[in-house]
Amino acid sequence: MSYQKYIEHCQKIADIHYSIALLQWDQEVNMPEKGAEARSRQISTLSVIAHEWSTDKNFGRLLEELSKDSSLTWEQKRNIELSFKDYQKQLKYNSEFVKKLSSAISKAFNAWQAARKANNFEIFAPALEEIVALKREETKLLGYKDHPYNALMDEYEPGATVEMIDSLFNGVKFSLSELLEKISQKDTPDNKFAGKKYEATQQWKITEEFLQNMGYDFSAGRQDYAPHPFCTNFNAQDVRVTTRSNEDDLFDMLSSSIHEGGHALYEQGLLMANYGLPAGSYISLGIHESQSRLWENNVGRSEAFWKSSFKIINKHFPQQCAGLSEHDAFIANNIIQSSLIRVQADELTYHFHIMIRYELEKRLIEGSLEVKDLRIAWNEMYKKYLGLDVKSDNEGVLQDIHWAHGSMGYFATYSLGSFYAAQFYHQAQKEMPDLEDKIKNGHLLVLKNWLNQKIHQYGRLYSAEEICQKVTGEKLNFEYFHQYLENKLKTIYNW
């Protein structure tokens, strides 16, 4: 009876959150420009309701009561435990702080846009200072063990700590620098797809075919255009992806759709019966990202994938693909090249972009770095890790929207995603020795079903660490990513 009441309350909160998600999706995909003002107040009104319901005292008492109820099943107990943790966390935010933060964010977002226009970090710096001050305050509100940055990371990757990420990234830095060094002594292979035009409507058809093959259910989702690709959902039966087109680069839209499709398979794989409950929600951003990157990279940049997929792009772009081969497509998707922009980075150098941001954020939060010195620190690290000179702020410290959105503690989850992905994929290959053959023949559903069964169906019932242990038999181990990447690059760069 009490548990039923708990479910109903959670589902009502979910109704509000998902309504907000639709308001936001529409804002990115459909909304006419003049609609922005009223839309933002509508989102804000719904957010206040969601917050009030999430911190409702009666709900708190119900959770407390249920957390002592020994008659509950294991799954019910786990739901209560997570909801209680969420509830207690929400309580730590007083409404004064929430208001201050949200007004600082909207100021920072405007300042960031202005700074981008002028290509000048100084315009953004004062607003960012405010954000950093508030984020430092937030760590105190939330409380933390060992390092204040832990409090922020916990929001995106529950359980992640500076200690763990520092130690992980030390190894990553060493191994990937070594790999990068090896590659830098080799010739860069040719991207034979470059320098041609690829009509967007044809690219779109290819992405639809790819998504279909992956097992994305179009009767429980849809794809649209948006300036920044993303995946969102309004329940497990309405999970939408967006993509963007670049007619100069065939693989930009394709890999973006595969990436978002990977996110979408996770959300479509959650169980409708768990709507609104922790068991019906994703574990962490790192695990979410593992799903998108597994499809984008481990599958979508593999030789096996292009064995079956080259004919799809060839069908839609016969002229551009004339004389080219499956192998050429594989190569074009795996060229390593240090560059300044994170979102355009390859699978290897990407992680240096992340480690730079992680390091800088951590120092901003702990107070060993101030915003006024951020640009210099940024540029020094790009020189140190990637050997690149940052010539302008837009190519440097202004490139990401995260800080303007008040998202700090987020970046590491991108790398965690890649590392989890490699480990999961290795396990999938072990359990399905014919997986590569299947992929060579375009049969991807077997992998989707494996992920559904091993990961998606559980929602948050297991933590990131637990699901990794459960699925692969060990903790997160960077060596799987390292091996995967080295093996692939060896065949391309010949060593």
Added chain:
Amino acid sequence: MSYQKYIEHCQKIADIHYSIALLQWDQEVNMPEKGAEARSRQISTLSVIAHEWSTDKNFGRLLEELSKDSSLTWEQKRNIELSFKDYQKQLKYNSEFVKKLSSAISKAFNAWQAARKANNFEIFAPALEEIVALKREETKLLGYKDHPYNALMDEYEPGATVEMIDSLFNGVKFSLSELLEKISQKDTPDNKFAGKKYEATQQWKITEEFLQNMGYDFSAGRQDYAPHPFCTNFNAQDVRVTTRSNEDDLFDMLSSSIHEGGHALYEQGLLMANYGLPAGSYISLGIHESQSRLWENNVGRSEAFWKSSFKIINKHFPQQCAGLSEHDAFIANNIIQSSLIRVQADELTYHFHIMIRYELEKRLIEGSLEVKDLRIAWNEMYKKYLGLDVKSDNEGVLQDIHWAHGSMGYFATYSLGSFYAAQFYHQAQKEMPDLEDKIKNGHLLVLKNWLNQKIHQYGRLYSAEEICQKVTGEKLNFEYFHQYLENKLKTIYNW
């Protein structure tokens, strides 16, 4: 101070209503089929909040206090008066009744769909009986003077009464029967656009051009496809229309877009400063419909309009329009032909469809007709008024969705819309003697601006009756419609 609190409360309620409107728009336009289940619970959760806030006791006390505040301006007083009326009305609905009605409606909607599939009214009848019983109960909850049906009409057309509509429709019946009689003795002119194919994407471009010419602001709205054309809005700066395509009939999509565009101009013409207030909302469905029909019929089926618009359709369909003239387009849009389906009816016979529904609804509500006898009554009236035999329920009593939606008291507003439109348009012509010349040259903005200034900007500050008096100097007068139609048909049917 109190008035400011009043505004804030109204605007928060509006935030919820407009969020619901987006959830519904998305449902019609974008939602994948499997999304329906969760969507309906999301809408229901938001509806409960909107109802709770609308009937909040503190809000009631605030309204009571403000309704005695003599320091308010005329406009403020009018807002309070209307909000207080809305509040008191909302209070009359107890939650038990709301639940019963909403469950009856969802049952009726399913039954109606099943009945349509089987083309058999008997399948729908039991569910409709329940709706009618609840609607009779609703008239008691709401209270009424003179006739129970007045309580229901008031929801859609505040102030409309059976006495007024009966007397109006008596005149309408007489005059339009006479006109129809005259026409039936003449030859039906040829629709020279019939029997050809019109590609939907080209039709779409024409509708965009038409909407643009009317002054529809695409930066504060958008057009999409949907099975049933409608207009909705999320504030005055985000007003969306939908349309449908029929490649066999050029004018189906065009007139549908113009019609919805007319609705949209009304909503775009409301003042953003009045967001959430009565002054920022439409007067009644009759007045709303007057705006759509003024554009669809008085403008869009006029000879002047086709003088400038024929070249637009000719540009997009040069082959189909070869050898045809502006006059042919005018004729094709004005052929009178009795038929069984309301939504396909011409400007004249349309009102018989409405009068039949009005009469039947009124009798159902007053209890002089029962659902079991509805089909027979329906068919008899089609024979009597239009001389037609109804051969199947889908072409008869099952054709409209309104009853399945629990909307009773609605239909008369369609005819009111046509009559108000003719009266407003007559006034516009009087005040702008060069209006027809402007329209002949495709300059429609002058009319949009006139409507903005005379009607739209005031929202609900004036009632339908008051705005009619204010704009035209007299009460609603059917003779304007009669004259308008007779004059036009005379030129086409030559008498």
